[in-house]
Amino acid sequence: MKSPTIVWFRHDLRLDDNPALAAAASRGAIVPVFIWAPDEEKPWEPGAASRWWLHHSLERLSASCEKAGAPLVIRRGPSLATLRALVKETGAGGVVWNRRYEPAVIARDTGIKKALVADGLAAESFNGSLLFEPMNVATKEGRPYQVFTPFWRALLAREEPAEPRPAPKKLTGVDRSPKGVSIDSLALLPTLDWASTMEKTWSPGEAGGRKRLERFLERALKGYSDGRDQPSEDGTSSLSAHLHFGEISPRRVWHAVRDAVGGKPAAKITTGGAEAYLRELGWREFANHLLYHFPHTADAPLRPDYARFPWAKDPVGLRAWQRGRTGFPIVDAGMRQLWATGWMHNRVRMIVASFLVKDLRVSWLEGARWFWDTLVDADLAANTLGWQWAAGCGADAAPYFRIFNPTSQAEKFDPDEVYVDRWVDRAAGYPEPIVDHAEARKLALEALKVVTGKR
DNA sequence: CCTGGAGTTGTCCTA
DNA sequence: TTAGGACAACTCCAG
Numbered sequence: 490m491k492s493p494t495i496v497w498f499r500h501d502l503r504l505d506d507n508p509a510l511a512a513a514a515s516r517g518a519i520v521p522v523f524i525w526a527p528d529e530e531k532p533w534e535p536g537a538a539s540r541w542w543l544h545h546s547l548e549r550l551s552a553s554c555e556k557a558g559a560p561l562v563i564r565r566g567p568s569l570a571t572l573r574a575l576v577k578e579t580g581a582g583g584v585v586w587n588r589r590y591e592p593a594v595i596a597r598d599t600g601i602k603k604a605l606v607a608d609g610l611a612a613e614s615f616n617g618s619l620l621f622e623p624m625n626v627a628t629k630e631g632r633p634y635q636v637f638t639p640f641w642r643a644l645l646a647r648e649e650p651a652e653p654r655p656a657p658k659k660l661t662g663v664d665r666s667p668k669g670v671s672i673d674s675l676a677l678l679p680t681l682d683w684a685s686t687m688e689k690t691w692s693p694g695e696a697g698g699r700k701r702l703e704r705f706l707e708r709a710l711k712g713y714s715d716g717r718d719q720p721s722e723d724g725t726s727s728l729s730a731h732l733h734f735g736e737i738s739p740r741r742v743w744h745a746v747r748d749a750v751g752g753k754p755a756a757k758i759t760t761g762g763a764e765a766y767l768r769e770l771g772w773r774e775f776a777n778h779l780l781y782h783f784p785h786t787a788d789a790p791l792r793p794d795y796a797r798f799p800w801a802k803d804p805v806g807l808r809a810w811q812r813g814r815t816g817f818p819i820v821d822a823g824m825r826q827l828w829a830t831g832w833m834h835n836r837v838r839m840i841v842a843s844f845l846v847k848d849l850r851v852s853w854l855e856g857a858r859w860f861w862d863t864l865v866d867a868d869l870a871a872n873t874l875g876w877q878w879a880a881g882c883g884a885d886a887a888p889y890f891r892i893f894n895p896t897s898q899a900e901k902f903d904p905d906e907v908y909v910d911r912w913v914d915r916a917a918g919y920p921e922p923i924v925d926h927a928e929a930r931k932l933a934l935e936a937l938k939v940v941t942g943k944r
Numbered sequence: 945c946c947t948g949g950a951g952t953t954g955t956c957c958t959a
Numbered sequence: 960t961t962a963g964g965a966c967a968a969c970t971c972c973a974g
Contacts, residue, residue, distance in 0.1 A: 628972060636951060636971055718953080772952085839953065878952085890966045891954045898954090930955085934966090941967075 492582035493518035493663050494611075495575055497568075501587040501617040501735035502550045503695040504557065504656035508615035509585040514657040520579050520667065521554045521660075523547060524572070525565040525675045529597050533787060533869050536862035538831040541684050542693045544677035546734050549694025551672065559662035562669040569601045576610060578667045583610050587617030587735070590777050591869045592784035620650040620739050620774055623781035633782035635884040640778065641771045645756040653741040686829040691730070691865065698731030702742060706749045713762035720823075720834035721907035726766065727832070729866035732773065739770060776870035779884055787873050788854070790882035794940045798882070801850040809923050810845050811859055813913070816922035819899035820844045822912035829912070831865035836902050842879035843893035848929040850936060853880035881937070889937045892930050 494513035498521060501507055513519045527534035535543065547563065554561040564571050572584055584605055589598070598614070605612040616622050621644055627633060634640035678684065692700065705726040709716055716724025731737045747755060750763040758764050783791055790796060809815050813824035823837035833841070838860075845856045853876040860876070861867045877883025881891075903909055913919070 629974090630972080632972090634972085638951065639972055642973095768952085836953080843954095885951070885971090887953080888951090888967080893953095894955065 491517045492580050493520050495520045495522055495572065495579070495581045495584040497572065497584055497586040498523045498550065498561070499586060499735075500589055500733065502546045503698075503736050503738065504553055505695060505699075506617075506653035506738035506741050507587065507656070507735075508617050508654075509587045509613075511654060511657060512613065512615065513583075513585050514660055518661045518663050519559050520575060520581060520663055521559055521561045522572075522575060523550070523561060523563050524568050525563070526568045526571075529568060530591065530593050533591065533593065533861065536864070536867055537679055537683075538687070538863050538865045539867050540677040541679060541687060541831070542691070542730055542734065542865040544672060544675070545691075545693035546736060547672050547675075549696065549736075553695065554660065557657070557660040559660035560666050562667050563672060563675070564669055565675060568597065569604055572601065572605065573608070575667055576608070579663055581610075583612060585613050585615065588614045588622070589618065590623060590781045592780070592787065595781075595784075617738065618735055619777055620644070620743060620770065621647065623778040626778060634775070634778060637772065637775050637885050640775050641768065644771060644774065649755060650740045650743055652744055653738050687831045687865065690830045690832070693730070693734070693736070693865075695736045698728065698737035701726065701728055701731060702737060702745060706745060710746065710749055710762045710766060711760075714765045716762075717765070718836050718902050719908075720837050721903055721905075721911070725835065729868070729871070730832070733866050733868045733871075739773070743767065743770060772874075773871065776868075776874040780870040780873055783884070786877060786883065787869055790853075790880070791877060791884050792882050792886070795880070795882035798940050799850075799936050800852040803849055803851055806849040806923060807845075807851050807855055809920070810841070810849065810851070814920050815844065815924075816920040817844065817895040817926075818906070818909040818913050818915060819895050819903060822909045825912040827860075827863050831863060833864070834908075836898075837908075838875065839879060840893050840895055840898050842876060844895055846876075846880045847892045847933040848895075848924050848926060850929075850933060853877060853882070889941070890934065892933055894926060894930075896926065 494516055496510050496513045496519050501509065504510060551561040575581065602612045602614065626643065634643070709724050713724065716722055728737060728742065732739060746763050746766055747753065747758070750758055750760045755767055758767065780786060810824060813821035813828065815821055819837065820841050823833050823841045827833040842856055845851050846853050857872050857876040860872055874883060878886050881887050881889050899909065
């Protein structure tokens with residue numbers, strides 16, 4: 490019998506349109522593996538909400554692999570050593586995986602590939618997570634893009650992403666599957682009772698992702714352009730966490746959206762909702778492009794001038810923001826939705842982010858860290874882009890004078906206060922506003938002069 | 945190399 | 960009540 494191939498699952502927790510899995514399955518027997526090694530991703534090892542999601546996603550993936558004929562082996566420990574051990578135990582001839590683009594992960598994976606090849610093994614990686622990988626996209630001058638619109642135009646001018654390929658009908662496992670550990674033993678679930686609302690809100694896993702997509706296409710795609718701005722409505726796709734963990738393929742989403750509006754090439758789509766949604770997938774690509782080409786941005790502003798920005802030390806304000814006790818109902822509603830569900834509507838993410846960095850003048854990194862721990866869709870590329878955009882220190886950032894007014898944003902996007910009422914009880918001991926917005930706005934504009942170097 | 949149009953998501957003041 | 964301009968320049972990127 491031919492030697493089996495190890496399929497190293499990471500952020501591609503699906504069988505559908507999974508290039509690494511497909512390649513391995515076409516060669517013969519496979520050993521599907523997930524390795525829990527959070528230390529290797531420091532300082533951005535998965536946060537609490539991500540771990541909750543991962544726990545359930547692994548349960549689903551494990552069930553699917555089992556059913557398809559090749560049980561998932563779960564282990565913990567250093568990735569390279571674990572892969573080498575598995576090679577030894579199974580006589581595998583190679584290891585395959587789908588690529589990730591976070592700086593720490595790239596460094597690790599590069600080392601692992603080199604080591605495996607030096608061991609005399611076949612090691613091959615694939616694109617399972619992006620429509621267009623960052624190393625293949627550049628301006629006419631060969632530089633990375635830093636402005637979204639030209640980036641997006643360039644993507645639209647290209648050949649479209651390939652059609653997704655369905656899951657292999659059957660997987661062939663090895664005769665004696667290597668021992669693994671239980672999902673429970675990874676201790677991914679929170680110890681306190683924090684996840685009950687999350688459990689009601691989400692269905693982690695491949696099937697849950699596909700259902701979300703179908704539901705979105707049926708109910709919200711058409712009205713997406715405006716619907717996505719109403720946090721009280723289910724007007725967004727809510728696919729972010731499924732996409733982050735690779736439970737659904739972006740190619741699958743891309744083509745499903747195209748097909749939903751007649752199957753025209755994406756560049757020719759003028760239907761408002763579909764065009765706007767594909768553009769959001771474009772932002773996901775752009776975020777990965779930026780993080781790949783500017784790896785320092787996860788921890789420092791892209792625009793070096795901003796290192797001078799006089800951020801406030803305000804642990805009390807930060808705490809009030811985190812707990813949803815700022816006295817600004819739309820901000821508090823968002824922060825409480827985040828705490829309860831592990832997710833926040835994108836419109837509200839912008840409002841709360843602007844509030845933290847402009848009204849409280851607390852560093853975007855504090856916000857990024859809180860989101861990182863509490864979002865089920867926490868994604869280093871998207872989180873970095875979003876926070877640097879709000880703070881004005883990133884690529885294609887919001888102009889410095891664009892400071893969200895939490896009151897007018899609420900009036901505009903939650904006029905009947907349906908969203909606020911869902912998350913905030915303003916009767917009992919609801920706090921007074923912790924800042925005067927008009928005053929805070931002036932101070933923020935003043936502080937920004939330090940960066941622009943003017944008086 | 946130069947040129948010129950353009951840049952996700954806003955707010956406030958004035959006429 | 961509403962519409963329009965100011966809020967800063969700067970850099971990006973295609974032609």
